[in-house]
Amino acid sequence: MPPLHFAQRMDHVQPNAIGELLKFGADPELISFAGGYPDGTLFPTRQLNEVFQVAILERGAQSLQYTVSDGDPKLRNQLAARVTRLGTPCAVENLLILQGSQQGLDLVAKMLVDPGDIIVTESPTFLGALIAFNPCQPRYVGIAMDEHGMKTDELERQLKAGVRPKLLYTIPEFQNPSGVTMTAERRAHLLALAKTYDFTILEDTAYRELRYSGEAPPTLKSMDSEGRVIMLGSFSKILAPGLRLGWAVATAEVIGRLGLLKLAADTQCSTLNMAAASLFMERHDLDGHVQVLRAAYLRKKELMLDMVRRHFPQEVRCTDPDGGLFTWLTFPRGFDTARFLREQALGKAKVAFVPGAGFFPQQEEANHARFNFSGQPDEMIIKGMAALGALAKEQMAHP
Amino acid sequence: MPPLHFAQRMDHVQPNAIGELLKFGADPELISFAGGYPDGTLFPTRQLNEVFQVAILERGAQSLQYTVSDGDPKLRNQLAARVTRLGTPCAVENLLILQGSQQGLDLVAKMLVDPGDIIVTESPTFLGALIAFNPCQPRYVGIAMDEHGMKTDELERQLKAGVRPKLLYTIPEFQNPSGVTMTAERRAHLLALAKTYDFTILEDTAYRELRYSGEAPPTLKSMDSEGRVIMLGSFSKILAPGLRLGWAVATAEVIGRLGLLKLAADTQCSTLNMAAASLFMERHDLDGHVQVLRAAYLRKKELMLDMVRRHFPQEVRCTDPDGGLFTWLTFPRGFDTARFLREQALGKAKVAFVPGAGFFPQQEEANHARFNFSGQPDEMIIKGMAALGALAKEQMAHP
Numbered sequence: 007m008p009p010l011h012f013a014q015r016m017d018h019v020q021p022n023a024i025g026e027l028l029k030f031g032a033d034p035e036l037i038s039f040a041g042g043y044p045d046g047t048l049f050p051t052r053q054l055n056e057v058f059q060v061a062i063l064e065r066g067a068q069s070l071q072y073t074v075s076d077g078d079p080k081l082r083n084q085l086a087a088r089v090t091r092l093g094t095p096c097a098v099e100n101l102l103i104l105q106g107s108q109q110g111l112d113l114v115a116k117m118l119v120d121p122g123d124i125i126v127t128e129s130p131t132f133l134g135a136l137i138a139f140n141p142c143q144p145r146y147v148g149i150a151m152d153e154h155g156m157k158t159d160e161l162e163r164q165l166k167a168g169v170r171p172k173l174l175y176t177i178p179e180f181q182n183p184s185g186v187t188m189t190a191e192r193r194a195h196l197l198a199l200a201k202t203y204d205f206t207i208l209e210d211t212a213y214r215e216l217r218y219s220g221e222a223p224p225t226l227k228s229m230d231s232e233g234r235v236i237m238l239g240s241f242s243k244i245l246a247p248g249l250r251l252g253w254a255v256a257t258a259e260v261i262g263r264l265g266l267l268k269l270a271a272d273t274q275c276s277t278l279n280m281a282a283a284s285l286f287m288e289r290h291d292l293d294g295h296v297q298v299l300r301a302a303y304l305r306k307k308e309l310m311l312d313m314v315r316r317h318f319p320q321e322v323r324c325t326d327p328d329g330g331l332f333t334w335l336t337f338p339r340g341f342d343t344a345r346f347l348r349e350q351a352l353g354k355a356k357v358a359f360v361p362g363a364g365f366f367p368q369q370e371e372a373n374h375a376r377f378n379f380s381g382q383p384d385e386m387i388i389k390g391m392a393a394l395g396a397l398a399k400e401q402m403a404h405p
Numbered sequence: 406m407p408p409l410h411f412a413q414r415m416d417h418v419q420p421n422a423i424g425e426l427l428k429f430g431a432d433p434e435l436i437s438f439a440g441g442y443p444d445g446t447l448f449p450t451r452q453l454n455e456v457f458q459v460a461i462l463e464r465g466a467q468s469l470q471y472t473v474s475d476g477d478p479k480l481r482n483q484l485a486a487r488v489t490r491l492g493t494p495c496a497v498e499n500l501l502i503l504q505g506s507q508q509g510l511d512l513v514a515k516m517l518v519d520p521g522d523i524i525v526t527e528s529p530t531f532l533g534a535l536i537a538f539n540p541c542q543p544r545y546v547g548i549a550m551d552e553h554g555m556k557t558d559e560l561e562r563q564l565k566a567g568v569r570p571k572l573l574y575t576i577p578e579f580q581n582p583s584g585v586t587m588t589a590e591r592r593a594h595l596l597a598l599a600k601t602y603d604f605t606i607l608e609d610t611a612y613r614e615l616r617y618s619g620e621a622p623p624t625l626k627s628m629d630s631e632g633r634v635i636m637l638g639s640f641s642k643i644l645a646p647g648l649r650l651g652w653a654v655a656t657a658e659v660i661g662r663l664g665l666l667k668l669a670a671d672t673q674c675s676t677l678n679m680a681a682a683s684l685f686m687e688r689h690d691l692d693g694h695v696q697v698l699r700a701a702y703l704r705k706k707e708l709m710l711d712m713v714r715r716h717f718p719q720e721v722r723c724t725d726p727d728g729g730l731f732t733w734l735t736f737p738r739g740f741d742t743a744r745f746l747r748e749q750a751l752g753k754a755k756v757a758f759v760p761g762a763g764f765f766p767q768q769e770e771a772n773h774a775r776f777n778f779s780g781q782p783d784e785m786i787i788k789g790m791a792a793l794g795a796l797a798k799e800q801m802a803h804p
Contacts, residue, residue: 046466067445
C-alpha cells in the first residue's frame, strides 16, 4: 500500500485511553466503573417506546425524513423554555441542537481555535474535551482545583504573567473527573477575568441537573451580560445517551456560526430522535424522571464511598461530590493507577476504572483514578470495589 | 457585546444556499424539488416501528446506552457483509459507521487536507461536499463532465500541467447534481492517475443502489488494489435519512484514523438507531425495499422528464439519469436560475429547486438548476413543473 499523507492535525489525533475504555464497558465479564454510563435499568423504556411509536407510525413521513440543520424547531423551543425555567434565560435563536454535547466541544473549538492558540482547562479535565480540541492543535494551560473548583486566583496570576487564552473550558458542577463544583464567587471572578482578558468561556453543564445535595450556584451563562459564555447541555445523563442529543446555548451570532459548522459536519441530528425527545418532553415528566435519577445515584454514590472507606487502604482519598457520576480517588504519590489497572485490576479483580493521567492537560499525575458510581448495579459496586480494594491493599503493602 | 475572534477557518465557513433550501422543504405551502428528499410515503414505518420497539422494550438497557465509537459491532458486521455481497470486498475492520455519509466528507477532509491543499471534484459537484471540505481551507480544482462522467483526460492534462491534488472527490453514479454516471473505462483511468500522481479518491456511493436502468459499473473501491479509495455509503436513500446512519469503507489503517476523528467529533452515532438498523437488516428485506424504491422513483423520474418536455421551453435541456434522485436542467446562457427562483418561482409558482451556481467549485455557471424527482407526490410534480414551465416560457419570451 502507498504511504498515506495525513494532514498536520493528525499528529494531534492519536489513539487514546477513552476509546479502549468504552470497549471495556462492552465486555460482559468485566465490572466497569470506567465509562460515564448512566444506570441503564432506569431508562424510561415504556415512555420512550410510546413516543417512538407515535413518531414513527403517526408522523413517520416527517420524523424519518431530513429536517433543518439547527434541529427540530419544536424541540428547540421546548429546550429553550426549559433552560430558561431552570435559571438561564434562553430564546429559541440562542439554542442549537447537537449530536450530544461532545459535538459542541468539537464545533466550538473549530469556531475559535487556530493552531497554537491557548485553551485553558481545569486540571484534571474531561478527557473527551481534550480529544475534541486536539485536532485544532491548541496549546493547553491547566489550572489546578481545590474543593471550591478551579483556582481562579491561579488563573489570574497566569493571565497577569502574559498567558492569553482564546477559550476557557470548564465543567462547573460535579466536574468530570474530580466531582468538584465551582462556587458562585469563583464563577463571578472567572467572568470578570474573561472580560478583562477577552476570552470565551465554554461551560459544560452535562451533569448540572444531577444534584444530590447542597444549593446550585447560578450557571456562568446566566451571569454573562456580555455574550462571552457558550453553555452546553445534554440529554445523555437525564434521559438516555443512546439518543445522542445535546444542545448549545449562546448569542444568536454564535449559534449561527455553530449551525454552519454543524451543517458541514453531519447535516443534522437524527430527526426521529429529536421528534421522540420532543414528544417525551410534551407527554411525560422529564423533571420527575430526573428526581428518580437523583435519588438512585445518591444511594449509589454513598454505597461506593462506603466501599472505598471500608475496603481501600486508608491512604487512598476520594472526593464526595454533591452530584454527577464520578468520584476521584487519589492514591499515595508513586502509585501508578494505569499500571495497577493493566497489571492487577483487569486481570485479577475483573474491574475497570479510568487511570487519572489522561485527564491532565499538561503535567500528568499518575496516582489518581476516576470511578463512575452510576452505571453498575449495587451488587457489582459491592463486589467490584471490595475486590479492587483488597488488591490495592496488597499492592501497597507489597509494591 | 465584545467582538468575537473567530478562527481563520471561519472565513471559509459562510452562510450558503443549502441551509436555506432545506428550510424551503419544511414550508408546507411550497412544492419543493430542492432537497435530496426520498419519498416519505415509502418509508417502511411498520417494520421500523417493530424494530424500534424490540430495541427499546427488549434491549433498552443496551440500545439506549453508550456504545463503542466505531459503531454497533453487529451492524458493522452486517454492513461489511452486505457491501461485500454487492461487489466490494469489505471486512469488518474496513468499515466505520458514521452520522450519515456527510460525516465521512468532514472526517476524510480533516484526515487529509491542510490549508491550501488541492481537492479535485467534478464540476458541478455536491454542494454539501464543498460545505464539508471548506473548513479545511482547500483550493478546489473542478473537472468538467460529459455523459460518461468526469473527463479524466481533462484531469490528466491538469495533472501533467502540475496540479497536485491531495484528494479527489467523486460521486460515480447518478452524480449529484448532474445525474451522470462514470463509465468503467473512466474509472480505470482515474485509478491509474491516482496511482501515478499519488492522491486519495473519496468515492461517494450514496445513490448507487437506486439504479433504474443499465448495468452498474464496478465501484472504484472494488477496483482499488492499493488502498487509495475511501468509499462512503448511506442508509439515507435506501432506508430513511432521519436515522442519520452512513458508513465508510477503507483500509484498516484509514478506518482507525477516521474512528479517532469520529470519537473526537461526536463520540458515536445513536446506539438506538444502529440497533434498529441492525434489527431491520436481520428481520426484514432491505434489498426488497430497495426494489420498491427503484420502481417508484423510475416512474417519478419519467413523470418529471415528461413534464419538462411538455411544459418547459424547448431550449431547456435536462439529463436523463439511470438512477438516483436528480435531473439537471440547463437553460440558455444568460438565463440566471437563482434570480428566476427568487423573483419568479418562489412567489408566483410556489415552487423551489436548487439554482446550479452553488454546485460549481470554481467558475460558477448561472444557467443550470437541480431538480429532485423523488420527494414529491406525483400530483405535485405535475402541478409544480407545469406552473414552473409556464413561468419559464413567459420569462424567456419577455426577459
